[in-house]
Amino acid sequence: MNQETKDLTIVSVDYWSDFAKELVKLATLKPNGKILDIGTGSGACLIAVADKLGEKCHLVGIDKNKAKISQARNNFKNIVVESAQFRTMEASNLKFDDKSFDNILCGFIGFSDSYDFKNNLFIGKNAKMKEIFRVLKSGGEAAFSTWEYQQDIEIARELLQKYLIDKDMKKPDEIENLSISYSKETKEGFKIIMEDAGFTNIKIFSKDFQILYKSFDEWWEVMEYAAWIMRYTLNQNEDKLKDLKKYVSIQGIESFKQKDGYGFQKSVIFAFGSK
Numbered sequence: 001m002n003q004e005t006k007d008l009t010i011v012s013v014d015y016w017s018d019f020a021k022e023l024v025k026l027a028t029l030k031p032n033g034k035i036l037d038i039g040t041g042s043g044a045c046l047i048a049v050a051d052k053l054g055e056k057c058h059l060v061g062i063d064k065n066k067a068k069i070s071q072a073r074n075n076f077k078n079i080v081v082e083s084a085q086f087r088t089m090e091a092s093n094l095k096f097d098d099k100s101f102d103n104i105l106c107g108f109i110g111f112s113d114s115y116d117f118k119n120n121l122f123i124g125k126n127a128k129m130k131e132i133f134r135v136l137k138s139g140g141e142a143a144f145s146t147w148e149y150q151q152d153i154e155i156a157r158e159l160l161q162k163y164l165i166d167k168d169m170k171k172p173d174e175i176e177n178l179s180i181s182y183s184k185e186t187k188e189g190f191k192i193i194m195e196d197a198g199f200t201n202i203k204i205f206s207k208d209f210q211i212l213y214k215s216f217d218e219w220w221e222v223m224e225y226a227a228w229i230m231r232y233t234l235n236q237n238e239d240k241l242k243d244l245k246k247y248v249s250i251q252g253i254e255s256f257k258q259k260d261g262y263g264f265q266k267s268v269i270f271a272f273g274s275k
């Protein structure tokens with residue numbers, strides 16, 4: 001397995017900024033246009049836009065999480081652009097007029113609340129995708145990134161499953177339904193939800209990366225939050241989490257060891273569509 005991942009582009013533990021740069025590099029941005037970033041988080045995509053376009057851009061970032069909006073504003077303090085606004089807002093209910101933006105970016109907000117990517121069927125109204133399409137100008141482009149596979153998180157889940165059985169906390173048939181901790185999506189499903197919203201000229205592909213953790217502890221520190229099913233299943237109990245960490249370190253992630261650390265595959269879907 002490690003042999004396969006060796007030649008992949010390596011991303012750091014700060015992978016959000018690496019993937020944001022990749023999305024912005026691949027997007028066709030209109031110079032001096034109005035750009036909206038949906039689920040802006042800490043503002044990584046808009047920082048990459050400011051790097052790419054320089055001062056001549058009008059940026060708007062929205063996120064449903066107020067704390068993230070404060071963080072994004074803070075990260076933008078020293079970045080000079082013609083305008084940058086950050087607002088707390090829900091993607092499925094955008095407070096913008098129709099056809100307001102030349103470009104829309106949307107990194108990793110997750111669409112599995114409206115579409116079951118495993119069984120290929122709609123389970124909701126596709127409201128977020130339809131809102132994105134609504135506020136995009138005719139001739140504009142929307143660019144998305146989303147997860148196809150996160151080996152580091154899935155391994156953490158597998159080890160949690162083993163732990164729960166070994167410690168007699170759950171029966172084998174109960175562990176199957178444990179969440180995977182992230183919105184795992186597919187190119188086929190993503191094309192369907194984009195078409196449903198009205199996008200044309202859709203281009204979708206995935207790219208494999210390798211994330212390299214310097215040590216077991218570094219991997220675990222990230223997993224404690226990213227593989228949130230571990231915390232959730234153990235009811236946020238710090239002692240139990242410590243016990244799980246000990247168990248996992250004994251079970252080992254040695255098969256992922258490489259020269260400079262522990263390497264895991266992360267595969268990202270990039271999708272682009274026009275209006």
Ligand SMILES: C[S@@+](CC[C@H](N)C(=O)[O-])C[C@H]1O[C@@H](n2cnc3c(N)ncnc32)[C@H](O)[C@@H]1O
Nearest residue numbers: 016039040041044063064065090091107108109
């Ligand atoms: C995984 S983070 C990624 C942040 C950023 N887009 C990036 O690529 O680095 C996803 C962000 O989307 C936000 N988000 C998720 N669902 C949302 C929704 N329905 N409306 C607005 N923001 C949402 C979350 O609060 C979070 O900050």
